[in-house]
Amino acid sequence: MALQQELRVALLLFDIDGTLIRPMGVGRRAFERALGELYAGRSRQPFPFDGLLDTQIALKTLVAMGIEPTARAVEDLLALYIRRLKDERPSNPEEHLCPGVAALLASAPRRGHDLALLTGNVSQGALLKLAFMGLDGHFRARREGGELLGAFGEDAQARAGLVPVAVARCERAFGKRFPPERTWLIGDSPRDVEAAREAGVRCAAVATGLTEPSVLQALEPDLFLLDLSDPAPLWAALNQGLPA
């Protein structure tokens, strides 16, 4: 029975922007403000941020503005971004949540699943965004608080590199093993699907971000969902291939 129970446990690694929180919100505004303050008057070709790590966004932006993307320049830009993000607390946080997210995060642990983050946000940015929405408690390393669990923008050079970091941290924190077939990335961007595939773990793609549903679906993730308002297909997918 204990083994059956253990088999049914999955590690759910959540992306933040476009997956838990609606895209194009607080983060983008804080980033643009930081840029405006540091590099007033410099223009650039805009490019989509979704699925990129904060460090990649900062680096690509500096390059697009004709500024040498030194480690120091990236660091300074992200530090000011975090300061400006603190001013972006929304007055109506529930409107920024993607459908079904609050209920899903509450019910997953009751089913025995463990939650953590796999996000391109630097950890300080992830904490601010989740705290604004009242979601940070679901991802704390300890029930009574502690740091956020998972892998963040500063932990790797590319998204797939975040997966082993998150899994190792979660195995330490939860005291159990999460084999690749029991590890799921839940994200809204083609980059989430690609990262899961590259890292050899499962992926649930959810079309609440900036990517057209048909584009996401065409990538053939292990599970495709329009949003998280009905978690039943996710629970079913997690148990697929396991004895009933």
Ligand SMILES: [Mg+2]
């Ligand atoms: Mg995303």
